[in-house]
Amino acid sequence: xxxxxxxxxxxxxxxxxxxxxxxxxxxxxxxxxxxxxxxxxxxxxxxxxxxxxxxxxxxxxxxxxxxxxxxxxxxxxxxxxxxxxxxxxxxxxxxxxxxxxxxxxxxxxxxxxxxxxxxxxxxxxxxxxxxxxxxxxxxxxxxxxxxxxxxxxxxxxxxxxxxxxxxxxxxxxxxxxxxxxxxxxxxxxxxxxxxxxxxxxxxxxxxxxxxxxxxxxxxxxxxxxxxxxxxxxxxxxxxxxxxxxxxxxxxxxxxxxxxxxx
Amino acid sequence: xxxxxxxxxxxxxxxxxxxxxxxxxxxxxxxxxxxxxxxxxxxxxxxxxxxxxxxxxxxxxxxxxxxxxxxxxxxxxxxxxxxxxxxxxxxxxxxxxxxxxxxxxxxxxxxxxxxxxxxxxxxxxxxxxxxxxxxxxxxxxxxxxxxxxxxxxxxxxxxxxxxxxxxxxxxxxxxxxxxxxxxxxxxxxxxxxxxxxxxxxxxxxxxxxxxxxxxxxxxxxxxxxxxxxxxxxxxxxxxxxxxxxxxxxxxxxxxxxxxxxxxxxxxxxxxxxxxxxxxxxxxxxxxxxx
Numbered sequence: 001x002x003x004x005x006x007x008x009x010x011x012x013x014x015x016x017x018x019x020x021x022x023x024x025x026x027x028x029x030x031x032x033x034x035x036x037x038x039x040x041x042x043x044x045x046x047x048x049x050x051x052x053x054x055x056x057x058x059x060x061x062x063x064x065x066x067x068x069x070x071x072x073x074x075x076x077x078x079x080x081x082x083x084x085x086x087x088x089x090x091x092x093x094x095x096x097x098x099x100x101x102x103x104x105x106x107x108x109x110x111x112x113x114x115x116x117x118x119x120x121x122x123x124x125x126x127x128x129x130x131x132x133x134x135x136x137x138x139x140x141x142x143x144x145x146x147x148x149x150x151x152x153x154x155x156x157x158x159x160x161x162x163x164x165x166x167x168x169x170x171x172x173x174x175x176x177x178x179x180x181x182x183x184x185x186x187x188x189x190x191x192x193x194x195x196x197x198x199x200x201x202x203x204x205x206x207x208x209x210x211x212x213x214x215x216x217x218x219x220x221x222x223x224x225x226x227x228x229x230x231x232x233x234x235x236x237x238x239x240x241x242x243x244x245x246x247x248x249x250x251x252x253x254x255x256x257x258x259x260x261x262x
Numbered sequence: 263x264x265x266x267x268x269x270x271x272x273x274x275x276x277x278x279x280x281x282x283x284x285x286x287x288x289x290x291x292x293x294x295x296x297x298x299x300x301x302x303x304x305x306x307x308x309x310x311x312x313x314x315x316x317x318x319x320x321x322x323x324x325x326x327x328x329x330x331x332x333x334x335x336x337x338x339x340x341x342x343x344x345x346x347x348x349x350x351x352x353x354x355x356x357x358x359x360x361x362x363x364x365x366x367x368x369x370x371x372x373x374x375x376x377x378x379x380x381x382x383x384x385x386x387x388x389x390x391x392x393x394x395x396x397x398x399x400x401x402x403x404x405x406x407x408x409x410x411x412x413x414x415x416x417x418x419x420x421x422x423x424x425x426x427x428x429x430x431x432x433x434x435x436x437x438x439x440x441x442x443x444x445x446x447x448x449x450x451x452x453x454x455x456x457x458x459x460x461x462x463x464x465x466x467x468x469x470x471x472x473x474x475x476x477x478x479x480x481x482x483x484x485x486x487x488x489x490x491x492x493x494x495x496x497x498x499x500x501x502x503x504x505x506x507x508x509x510x511x512x513x514x515x516x517x518x519x520x521x522x523x524x525x526x527x528x529x530x531x532x533x534x535x536x537x538x539x540x541x542x543x544x545x546x547x548x549x550x551x552x
Contacts, residue, residue: 054438080444088442094435096496096546097428105432108425109444156443 001026002048002084002160002192006062007072009040009047009216013058017043019216020062025160028190030182032203032224034237035213041196042089044213045162048194049086050076066160081109083159087152089196090168091145095138099129099148102137106152122151125181143174150178154185160192167199175199179206200237204228212237267397269517270510275403277509278410283465283486284493284501285417286458291495292434293454295354296346300361302483303368304341304459308334309466310372310381313475317384330467331460338459339452346455347448369480380476387471406468413464414502417457421498430454434496485512485525488532494545503543507531 002025009018018040025031035041046052047059053075064072071079094102100119107118123130126147132140137148146166153161166182167175183206186193197203204210204224212220212233220227227233283305290298298304312330315321321329345364349357387405391398421427432440433450441447462483469479489508493500508528516524541547 049442051438051442054441076441077444077446080442086442092439094432094439096435097431101428105428106443108429
């Protein structure tokens with residue numbers, strides 16, 4: 001189980017980004033972390049994976065524990081070796097390497113098992129990549145790169161996968177495809193997944209539990225089914241309100257509708 | 263014709279050594295984006311360390327090599343650890359400045375310990391010669407060529423097929439990405455510098471046996487730089503071809519126009535190549551998708 005308690009993160013010692021974030025991921029579950037730009041979602045992921053240390057960030061208060069051990073002081077390599085792998089935002093592939101080389105590197109830290117077997121597993125989830133195995137990954141399409149980035153993380157057989165905005169900049173059909181694979185991977189490999197999203201609809205559909213962040217705090221949490229019914233979530237994240245009615249700009253009056261949690 | 267054949271062969275032999283040294287240069291650049299201008303002086307120090315084992319301690323060839331190569335590895339690691347690691351995350355220009363002035367420090371160190379005069383000549387591969395057609399080849403030249411070429415092939419296979427080599431290529435692409443996969447970037451830096459040290463040491467020994475152990479050996483490092491640029495800074499294969507080309511040009515031009523013209527000619531070629539292909543022949547172009 002991964003547990004964040006009151007985590008506070010500062011960049012460069014002065015910029016307070018997270019103001020006491022607490023959340024939990026139990027083994028094998030999908031948990032969603034929603035919020036608008038600048039809410040601190042990515043910073044939360046980086047504080048878990050240790051990548052924070054590579055960019056002048058620091059956990060200044062609170063603890064991050066994984067299976068009872070504190071991991072907030074560990075560097076990204078050690079955290080990855082414990083089985084927590086982050087898939088970074090924006091389809092980060094090693095551009096000049098081929099698809100298969102990317103995947104082989106993803107399996108760099110795995111316990112010695114057959115490389116071929118692991119590659120086959122990834123190609124099983126992403127059949128598209130099979131055909132592209134010898135292509136330079138920098139020239140793949142956006143969706144293919146996102147698949148490659150996820151497949152690369154799968155190669156390490158993570159116990160917990162941190163997914164940062166897998167839907168960013170992708171066509172709705174591709175988003176659907178990717179979320180279907182996330183669900184299947186979670187079910188078949190029993191990997192816990194913490195998925196950060198702007199696309200609340202997609203994330204709430206696959207997750208069991210969700211947290212909503214704003215201004216560096218968790219402002220709302222609950223089972224995904226319950227959150228999907230919440231009026232505020234509907235209006236601010238799902239873009240739904242008074243379904244089916246025609247709306248004029250005169251009626252919108254944003255200032256009248258306050259988010260109830262603030 | 264005979265003259266041309268002779269200088270072409272001499273050029274290729276020197277070129278293979280330039281190529282080897284250039285691989286060390288490329289390796290460091292690939293993993294850490296640092297242009298290591300002290301590569302030539304690492305070569306000098308490596309050569310002198312070998313000379314120390316072989317001539318001062320009077321060891322046989324094999325034990326001297328077995329001691330000199332790991333020393334070269336340690337030399338690379340030490341340089342990285344002492345001077346460059348503290349600069350990780352600082353602007354690249356400061357790292358490059360460090361390597362430039364590190365050259366002078368290394369040269370000073372060598373002349374402090376061994377003096378500024380050329381050292382006593384030692385035979386490494388035995389003396390002997392044979393002829394191919396009308397061209398005379400000495401055993402030393404042939405061995406130097408063989409060793410340099412063998413080392414290059416080993417390094418290329420290493421990058422292509424081993425996990426560590428692959429990890430080095432990955433580090434060259436983006437530090438955060440490989441860190442997120444659990445690969446220790448610092449360890450990879452150390453190993454790259456270590457291998458660069460070994461490549462420099464091998465190059466130094468080969469050059470030393472043919473040209474004599476003297477401070478001028480460091481100029482080879484200067485020629486490894488155009489070799490690396492012409493081949494493309496990210497490509498070990500390119501470094502070799504660049505090295506052979508530089509060796510050839512140097513040798514042919516000095517053969518026909520006199521010694522003084524050889525080295526400047528290589529730089530003229532470098533400038534021309536840069537104008538036509540800024541990434542060198544095999545360098546990685548920036549991938550931009552539209």
